[in-house]
Amino acid sequence: MVYEATASAPVNIAVIKYWGKRDTKLILPTNSSLSVTLDQDHLRSTTTSRADASFTKDRLWLNGKEEVIKEGGRLHTCIKELRAWRAEEEAKHPNLPKIAALKLHIASYNNFPTAAGLASSASGLAALVASLAALYELPQSRSDLSRIARQGSGSACRSLFGGFVAWREGHAKDGTDSLAEEVAPREHWPELQALICVVSDAKKGTSSTAGMQATVETSPLLQERLRVVPKRMLDISRAIEARDFDEFARITMADSNQFHAVCLDTTPPIFYLNDVSRAIIALVQELNRASEAAGNGLLAAYTFDAGPNAVIYAPAANMPAVIAAVDKYFPQANAFANPFQVEKAPLPAGF
Numbered sequence: 180m181v182y183e184a185t186a187s188a189p190v191n192i193a194v195i196k197y198w199g200k201r202d203t204k205l206i207l208p209t210n211s212s213l214s215v216t217l218d219q220d221h222l223r224s225t226t227t228s229r230a231d232a233s234f235t236k237d238r239l240w241l242n243g244k245e246e247v248i249k250e251g252g253r254l255h256t257c258i259k260e261l262r263a264w265r266a267e268e269e270a271k272h273p274n275l276p277k278i279a280a281l282k283l284h285i286a287s288y289n290n291f292p293t294a295a296g297l298a299s300s301a302s303g304l305a306a307l308v309a310s311l312a313a314l315y316e317l318p319q320s321r322s323d324l325s326r327i328a329r330q331g332s333g334s335a336c337r338s339l340f341g342g343f344v345a346w347r348e349g350h351a352k353d354g355t356d357s358l359a360e361e362v363a364p365r366e367h368w369p370e371l372q373a374l375i376c377v378v379s380d381a382k383k384g385t386s387s388t389a390g391m392q393a394t395v396e397t398s399p400l401l402q403e404r405l406r407v408v409p410k411r412m413l414d415i416s417r418a419i420e421a422r423d424f425d426e427f428a429r430i431t432m433a434d435s436n437q438f439h440a441v442c443l444d445t446t447p448p449i450f451y452l453n454d455v456s457r458a459i460i461a462l463v464q465e466l467n468r469a470s471e472a473a474g475n476g477l478l479a480a481y482t483f484d485a486g487p488n489a490v491i492y493a494p495a496a497n498m499p500a501v502i503a504a505v506d507k508y509f510p511q512a513n514a515f516a517n518p519f520q521v522e523k524a525p526l527p528a529g530f
């Protein structure tokens with residue numbers, strides 16, 4: 180008997196960024212964060228987990244290439260915790276098949292660039308946790324699973340929810356209250372759309388994990404950021420509740436700018452944006468200036484994660500103008516086809 184389950188999770192793009200850990204092992208953040216989970220299929224991780232008596236060790240393939248599951252590492256922690264929950268269930272319900280003791284093969288595919296600043300660790304670790312929770316038929320809630328996903332990659336805890344999602348930093352030393360929750364469902368503000376501008380699909384030079392640790396250790400400006408984020412969390416939650424795009428856009432751009440400022444304030448400095456990223460900022464700025472001069476509100480808001488790729492949020496009614504401007508200044512063949520879509524994730528040889 181082969182036990183197998185597949186799950187998929189979407190990317191989420193933070194508008195209030197998580198950047199800094201107060202506990203690197205449990206992945207407890209220095210500040211709360213808030214994101215929008217993308218609801219289309221363009222940026223997703225799909226993960227298949229299999230338990231079988233013939234397997235001799237836990238193995239994981241990412242985009243067809245085997246990765247090591249390091250003892251005590253993040254993947255190892257997630258697998259260990261989910262397996263322990265399954266073992267508890269098996270102890271409570273003796274007729275459940277004994278699969279907690281079996282080794283696992285896990286294969287995951289991202290249909291977009293991995294480690295390029297498009298939040299692959301968020302969708303990736305969320306899909307891993309979701310696929311193991313499905314394989315083990317765990318009764319745990321999404322919040323419980325978000326606590327586990329958080330220990331795989333902080334931003335992953337938010338990808339287990341759709342719509343507008345907050346990750347509350349929490350105060351407990353053991354991390355029990357550091358988890359994600361939905362602030363508003365996607366349907367609350369369906370007009371809000373996201374345009375993903377892939378500036379580079381190359382793997383970034385500094386991983387988010389290493390980058391934020393260096394910031395915590397060396398950036399004096401981070402202290403100022405930690406002082407202003409709580410009010411931003413409240414203000415942007417209110418803006419979302421009121422579907423107030425102007426306020427949402429102002430806070431989103433300010434937070435992206437401040438996040439990249441603390442990266443620059445890190446020693447040695449971290450540069451995630453490049454010239455094209457900065458040109459996109461200038462373009463959005465100009466579109467907003469013209470829109471306000473014409474007596475309208477802001478047209479769009481940019482935000483950049485730890486990479487050069489832009490995410491532009493705008494109400495659906497403004498999106499044609501945003502796309503036309505991006506297409507005009509950054510012309511490309513096939514600009515709006517998704518070049519990363521794969522039909523079906525193939526399983527690697529040896530799986």
Ligand code: ADP
Nearest residue numbers: 224287293294295296297298299300303386387
């Ligand atoms: P990103 O900006 O893409 O989130 P990070 O530096 O935060 O970049 O994390 C990238 C790392 O996340 C990858 O090197 C890999 O270890 C892990 N990762 C990405 N996708 C997956 C996945 N589908 N399954 C498991 N791990 C993944």
Ligand code: DP6
Nearest residue numbers: 193196197332333334387388484485
């Ligand atoms: C800039 O969640 O990738 O995307 O917890 O070390 O895996 P680890 O880092 P990660 O950091 C995300 C940083 C960010 C902002 C955000 O998503 O909130």
Ligand code: CO
Nearest residue numbers: 298300301387
């Ligand atoms: Co990441």
